[in-house]
Each structure stands twice: as C-alpha cells, then as structure tokens.
Amino acid sequence: MADQIAVVGNVDTHLDFHQAAVMDTIGRHLATASFPTTPDGGRRLLEWMRLHGDVLAVGVEGTGGYGSELARFLGVNEVSVVDVDRPDRKARRVHGKSDPVDAYTAATAVLFGRAHGRPKTRDGIVEAVRSLRMVRRSAVKSRTQTINQIRTLIVSAPAEVRERLRGLPTYQLIAQLARSRPGADLANPTCAVRTLLRPAGPLPSSRLRK
Structure with a gap:
C-alpha cells in the first residue's frame, strides 16, 4: 500500500456518479475510478484515494x-x-468528452496551483435562506404561468363564461373559479372550459389578494 507518498485528487462531478482521479506530487497518473453520488459512495471515494497515499488536497x-x-x-x-x-x-466539443481525462486535467490544475478556488459553502443560515428563496422563486413562476394560462383560456371560452370572468382582478377571478360548479357534461364546451378553469381546491383568502 502506497500510503507514504503524497497525492492530489480531483473529482469530476455528475448527477449519478463522480469520476475521481489521483496523481502523485510530480504529476504521474496513479488511478481513476467512478463512485456513486451517495453517502457510501463518498466514503468509498475517500478511502480509495487514501489507499494511494497521503491526500494533500482534492479538487x-x-x-x-x-x-x-x-x-x-x-x-x-x-x-x-x-x-x-x-x-x-x-x-x-472539439476534443470530445472524457471524464477520466477531465479528472486528471483538473487534478493537475490543483497540483500546480492553477486551481485555487474556495469551495462554496452549503450549510448554516446562508444555505437555508438560499433554499427558501429558490422555492419561492419557483412558486412565484408557477403561479404566474398558471394565471396566464387561465386568462388565455378565458379569452377563447364561450361568451357565457368569458363575460362573467373577463376583467376580474386575480384574487376575485380565482375565488370565483373555486366556487364554480361546472357540471359533468364534458361534451358541452361551456362545461368543459369551466372544468378546466376550476382550481383543484380553494385557496386561502389571505393568499388570493397577493
């Protein structure tokens, strides 16, 4: 076991697996292997790197x-x-994609100091706020898309439906649709549009005005 030499590693990360590479301090390629992106995979990856020597740094x-x-x-x-x-x-695109080659290239950058970025932190209150903001942005985007889709359906709806809903503020429109009883005859265009427009469930009134 070559645990007396110093080595540098790098990991080319992916969704389902990570491609790792190890080289010694004079740039010789020692080994490359892939590991699943699971907690056990992470432990195995570190153990594998340490089998090749004292790990100075990992890119x-x-x-x-x-x-x-x-x-x-x-x-x-x-x-x-x-x-x-x-x-x-x-x-x-020019030279082709190769995960082992990418991993070795990046390990070389770490070894010779061309890569020196600080890892992005994903913990503490900063990560909590980031996650909440990401979810909120997604929710706002989905809400806007849904409202736009509703108003598009109203434009082409039968006059009976269109005239009752056209021009209503968003909170009144959603409240009106939540109270609607479209019926069961989906062969009827008016009934079909009312069914499409009705929300899956009523929204709390405190949120309808936002």
Whole structure:
C-alpha cells in the first residue's frame, strides 16, 4: 500500500456518479475510478484515494451543485478541498468528452496551483435562506404561468363564461373559479372550459389578494 507518498485528487462531478482521479506530487497518473453520488459512495471515494497515499488536497468541480455534498463530506474529514472550474465547453466539443481525462486535467490544475478556488459553502443560515428563496422563486413562476394560462383560456371560452370572468382582478377571478360548479357534461364546451378553469381546491383568502 502506497500510503507514504503524497497525492492530489480531483473529482469530476455528475448527477449519478463522480469520476475521481489521483496523481502523485510530480504529476504521474496513479488511478481513476467512478463512485456513486451517495453517502457510501463518498466514503468509498475517500478511502480509495487514501489507499494511494497521503491526500494533500482534492479538487471538486461544481461545489455549488453536483459536488456540494462531496465537498462537505471531505471538509468534515479534514481534507483540503479546492473548487475547480469545469473544462471549457467549446474545448469539450472539439476534443470530445472524457471524464477520466477531465479528472486528471483538473487534478493537475490543483497540483500546480492553477486551481485555487474556495469551495462554496452549503450549510448554516446562508444555505437555508438560499433554499427558501429558490422555492419561492419557483412558486412565484408557477403561479404566474398558471394565471396566464387561465386568462388565455378565458379569452377563447364561450361568451357565457368569458363575460362573467373577463376583467376580474386575480384574487376575485380565482375565488370565483373555486366556487364554480361546472357540471359533468364534458361534451358541452361551456362545461368543459369551466372544468378546466376550476382550481383543484380553494385557496386561502389571505393568499388570493397577493
């Protein structure tokens, strides 16, 4: 077991697996392997790197995304983590995509100091606020899309439906649709449109005015 030499690692991160590479301090490629993006996969990845020597640092691509959990795990285990930029997409298209090659290239960047980014933190109150803001943005976007879809349906609806709903403020429109009883004859255009427009369930009145 070569646990007396110093090594540098890098991880090319993905959704379902991470491609890891290890090289020694003079740049010789020692090994490359892939590991699943699970807690057990992270433990196996670190154990595998340590089999090749004393791990000086590990470059992780995408510490704010696919590599966030791995970066946290390595940090907890007192491994120095470097945030590595992903290879240029144009170069990838010209030369082809190779995860092992990408991992070795990034490990070289870590070894010779070309990569020195600090890993993005994904913990504490900053991460909590980030998650809440992300969910809120998604909810606002979905709400806007839904309202736009409703108003588009109203424009082409039969006159009986269109004239009752056209021009209503959003909160009145949603409240009116929530109270509607469209009927069961979906062969009738008016009934069909009313069924499409009716929400799955009534919204709390405190939220309808926002």
